[in-house]
Amino acid sequence: MTAYWCEHAWLPDGVAAGVLVLVAGGSITSVSQVDTKPPESVPLPGLVFPGFANAHSHAFHRALRGRTHDDGGTFWTWRSRMYELAGCLDPDSYFLLARAVYAEMALAGVTCVGEFHYLHHTPDGAQYTDPNAMGHALIEAAHAAGIRLTLLDTCYLTGGINQPLSPEQRRFSDGDAHRWAERVADLRPDATTRVGAAIHSVRAVPREALPVVAGFAGPLHVHLSEQPAENNVCRTAYGRSPTELLADAGVLSPRTTAVHATHLTGDDIALLGSTTTGVCLCPTTEADLADGVGPARELADAGCPLSLGSDQHAVVDPMAEARALEYGERLRTGRRGRFTPAELVTALTSAGHTGLGWPEAGRIAPGAPADLVAVRLDTPRTAGSLPTQAILSASASDVDIVIVAGKTVVSSGAHILGDIAELLATAIEGLIKGQCP
Numbered sequence: 001m002t003a004y005w006c007e008h009a010w011l012p013d014g015v016a017a018g019v020l021v022l023v024a025g026g027s028i029t030s031v032s033q034v035d036t037k038p039p040e041s042v043p044l045p046g047l048v049f050p051g052f053a054n055a056h057s058h059a060f061h062r063a064l065r066g067r068t069h070d071d072g073g074t075f076w077t078w079r080s081r082m083y084e085l086a087g088c089l090d091p092d093s094y095f096l097l098a099r100a101v102y103a104e105m106a107l108a109g110v111t112c113v114g115e116f117h118y119l120h121h122t123p124d125g126a127q128y129t130d131p132n133a134m135g136h137a138l139i140e141a142a143h144a145a146g147i148r149l150t151l152l153d154t155c156y157l158t159g160g161i162n163q164p165l166s167p168e169q170r171r172f173s174d175g176d177a178h179r180w181a182e183r184v185a186d187l188r189p190d191a192t193t194r195v196g197a198a199i200h201s202v203r204a205v206p207r208e209a210l211p212v213v214a215g216f217a218g219p220l221h222v223h224l225s226e227q228p229a230e231n232n233v234c235r236t237a238y239g240r241s242p243t244e245l246l247a248d249a250g251v252l253s254p255r256t257t258a259v260h261a262t263h264l265t266g267d268d269i270a271l272l273g274s275t276t277t278g279v280c281l282c283p284t285t286e287a288d289l290a291d292g293v294g295p296a297r298e299l300a301d302a303g304c305p306l307s308l309g310s311d312q313h314a315v316v317d318p319m320a321e322a323r324a325l326e327y328g329e330r331l332r333t334g335r336r337g338r339f340t341p342a343e344l345v346t347a348l349t350s351a352g353h354t355g356l357g358w359p360e361a362g363r364i365a366p367g368a369p370a371d372l373v374a375v376r377l378d379t380p381r382t383a384g385s386l387p388t389q390a391i392l393s394a395s396a397s398d399v400d401i402v403i404v405a406g407k408t409v410v411s412s413g414a415h416i417l418g419d420i421a422e423l424l425a426t427a428i429e430g431l432i433k434g435q436c437p
Contacts, residue, residue, distance in 0.1 A: 001029070002406060003041040004372065006048040008387045010345060012363050015047070015387045023370040026405035030366055044374040044401055047387045047394075049345065050362050051111025051371030051404065052318040053352025055280040056221070056259050056309025058116055059098040059138065060089055063428045065314055075227055075289045082312075083168035087123045088431050094119065095137040096430070100423035102145035103415050104316050108396035109373040111404045112148035114280075114309065114356045116198050116221060116259070118156045118172045120183070125170030131183050139193050146409035146416060147192070148371075150356040152221050153184045154198035155205050155213045161237045162206075177205070177212035184216065192405065194357045198222060199251065202234050202242045210249035214256075219357040221280070222251065224258040226291055231263055243268035252277045257307065257355040262286060262294040269295060273302025278355045281347075283324030285311035293328040297338050306343075307352035317396040318348050319375075326392070341391045348391075374401040 002023045009019035011031065020041060022030040037043060061082060068081050089097070098115075105113055119134050121127050130136065135151055142149035156172035157180075159165045165173055174180040187195045196219035199205045205213060214220060225231055225242050234242045243264065246252055252275040259280045261272065272279065279299050286292065289312070300306050308321040315321070322344040329338035339347075353362035361369045376382060376398045377390060385393040402410035409416055417423065 003038060004044050004403075005034070005037045005041040006044045006374070007046060008377070009048040009364055010050065012365055014342070019048070019364075021364060021370075021372070023406045026370055026407075028364065028366055028368050028370050031364060044372065046374055046376040046378070046382070046398075046400065047390050048364070049109065049373045049375060050349040050364050050368070051373055051402070052109045052348045053307065053356055053358075053362060054105055054110045054113045054310055054318065055257065055307040055352040055355050056116055056282055056311050057101075057113050058312055059101045059141070060085060060094065060119060061312035062101045062104075062316075062424070063097060063431050064312065075291060076229075078289055083166075085431065086119055086171070087168060089119060089134075091128065091133040091137040093427070093430060094134055095141050096423075097427040098138050098141035099144045099417070100420060100427050101313065101316075102142050102147055102149075103417050103420045104424065105310075106145055106147050106402055106404075106409050107399060107413070107415055107420060108316050109318055109375070109399045109402060110147060110316075111371040111373065111402065112150070112353055112356060112358060112361065113142065114150045114152055114196075114219075114221065116152050116154055118154035118198075118200055120174065121171045123171050125173065132187055135187055143192065144417065146404055146407065148358065148361075148404065149192065150194045150196050150219060150358070151187065152196045152198040152219065153187060154200050155180045155209065156200040157209060158204055158206060160203050161233050172200075177209035181212060181216065194218065196220060196357055201230065202245055203230055207238060207245060207249060210246065210251055214249065214251045218255070219355060220251070220253075220256045222246065222256065222258055224261050225263045225268070226260040228263050241265060241268055243271050247271050247275070254278075259309065260286065260291065260294065261299065262292045264295060269298050269302050272299060272304050276303055276305070278305045278307060278351070280307045280309050280352075280355065281325055282309045282311035283321055283328055284315040287324065288312070288314040293332050296325060297329055297333075300339075300343070305351045305354065306347045307355045308347050319391055319394050319396065322348055322391055341389050344391050370403060370406040372401070372403040373399060376400050
C-alpha cells in the first residue's frame with residue numbers, strides 16, 4: 001500500500017484540497033480528505049489530475065515536427081512528405097522513435113495513448129516474418145515509456161474511393177478486410193495494452209468492407225470529414241456524406257470514435273449524436289494543417305462524448321489541446337466559455353479513456369487505475385491561477401510527477417528513461433540520414 005497526499009486533486013465531483021489517495025496493486029483503493037499530510041505519505045504538489053488520455057496518435061509523424069513549413073501548401077501537400085517518412089521506417093527504427101514519442105507524452109501528463117496504426121508491412125507491401133512486427137514495436141515502445149496503449153490497428157485498402165493504392169501506400173494494406181482481420185486477431189492485449197480497430201477513412205476502406213472492420217470487438221476509430229475534398233468525393237461516389245455512409249454500414253455506435261469531424265452538416269451532427277458516437281478533436285494538428293475548426297459545441301450538445309488527441313504531434317501538450325478546443329470555439333463564435341474547465345478535463349481524462357477501451361480509467365476514485373498527474377501551481381505560468389481553472393493556464397512544462405498503475409514514470413519533470421530530447425533527436429536523425437524528409 002502506498003499513500004499519496006495531494007495538495008489539490010481533481011475528483012469526480014470537483015477540485016478538493018488535502019486529498020489522501022491510497023494505492024495497492026496498481027489501483028486506487030481509497031480516496032479521502034484529510035486536514036494534514038500524514039507523515040508516511042508521498043506528497044504530490046500542486047493540482048493532481050487523473051492521467052490524461054491522448055486519444056489519437058500517429059507516432060511516426062513526430063519526425064516531421066518543424067520540417068514541413070518551408071513551402072506552405074495544404075493538408076494534401078503535407079501528406080506527400082508524410083508518405084516519404086513512412087517509407088523509411090522498419091520495426092527497429094519505429095521502436096526507437098515511438099519510445100521517445102511516448103516518453104515525450106508521459107512528460108506532458110499522458111498516461112494512455114490511442115495509436116492509429118497503419119504502418120503494417122514492408123515498404124513494398126510484403127509481410128514481415130512477424131506480420132505484426134510494426135505493431136509489436138509500438139507495444140514495446142509504450143512498455144518502455146511506461147504508459148498504457150490502445151493499439152488501433154487500421155484497415156487501409158484503397159488509395160481513394162475506387163482508386164488503387166499508390167506505391168507509397170502499399171505498406172499500409174493487407175489486400176482485403178478479411179486478411180486485415182486475420183492479422184489483427186493475432187495481436188494480444190496485456191496489463192497495459194488493449195487492441196482496437198480503425199477504419200482509416202471512407203477514402204481508404206470501400207463501402208462493402210466497412211461492416212467487416214466494424215465487426216471487430218473493442219474500440220473502433222475512424223478519420224471522418226477532415227477535409228472538404230473527402231466529403232465531395234464521397235458524395236459523388238455514394239450519394240451521401242461520409243457520416244451517412246458510416247451510419248448505413250453500422251459503423252456509428254457508442255464504442256466508435258470519429259476523429260476530426262471538422263466539416264459536417266447538421267444532419268451529420270444529428271447522426272453522430274443520436275448514436276452516441278464519440279468525437280476526438282485534435283485542435284493543434286487541425287490548426288497546423290489548416291484543416292479548419294469543427295463544430296465541437298454542437299457535437300457535444302447533440303450527445304457526442306468529446307476526447308482530445310495530438311495526432312501528428314506538432315505539439316505534445318494535452319492542456320494546450322484543451323485550451324485550443326475552447327479557443328477555437330471562441331474564434332468561431334465570438335463567445336467565451338463555450339466549454340467549462342470541467343468539460344475540458346473530462347475530454348482529457350474519462351471520455352478519452354472510455355473511447356480507448358479503458359472505461360475504468362481517467363478518474364481519481366476507488367477501483368480506478370492509479371494513474372495520477374501532478375501539475376505545479378507555483379510556476380510562472382500557473383502562479384495565481386485558481387486550481388479549478390488551471391487547465392486553462394498550465395502547460396506540459398508544469399507537469400511535475402506522473403504515476404501510471406502506481407509506478408512513478410516522471411519525477412520532478414524528468415522521465416525514467418533519461419534525456420528524452422536526446423532520444424528524440426537520435427531517432428529522428430537516424431531517419432534523416434536514411435534520406436527521409
